[in-house]
Amino acid sequence: xxxxxxxxxxxxxxxLAKIGLIKEEKEKFSEELSNILExxxxxxxxxxxxxxxxxxxxxxxxxxxxxVAENCNENTRxxxxxxxxxxxxxxxxxxxxx
Numbered sequence: 001x002x003x004x005x006x007x008x009x010x011x012x013x014x015x016l017a018k019i020g021l022i023k024e025e026k027e028k029f030s031e032e033l034s035n036i037l038e039x040x041x042x043x044x045x046x047x048x049x050x051x052x053x054x055x056x057x058x059x060x061x062x063x064x065x066x067x068v069a070e071n072c073n074e075n076t077r078x079x080x081x082x083x084x085x086x087x088x089x090x091x092x093x094x095x096x097x098x
Contacts, residue, residue: 011026
């Protein structure tokens with residue numbers, strides 16, 4: 001069986017990823033990537049028209065507490081704020097997260 005991913009393609013992918021590979025690794029990845037593509041081709045043959053999409057199957061839900069400031073000792077709060085490079089009006093000043 002001929003690999004779907006050639007050694008030249010593996011070399012190109014490795015170059016894009018800035019990964020140095022020896023000859024044996026190139027051959028190994030050529031075979032492994034080809035096997036993955038072959039498996040994907042098998043999956044394409046499955047009739048999944050009547051199967052509903054599922055994002056997760058465990059029934060778990062994300063449990064997050066409310067973002068509420070908790071009371072802490074004033075001395076402890078001052079020590080925490082003193083460890084940060086910037087402070088504004090008694091709060092730690094950080095870069096905007098966006």
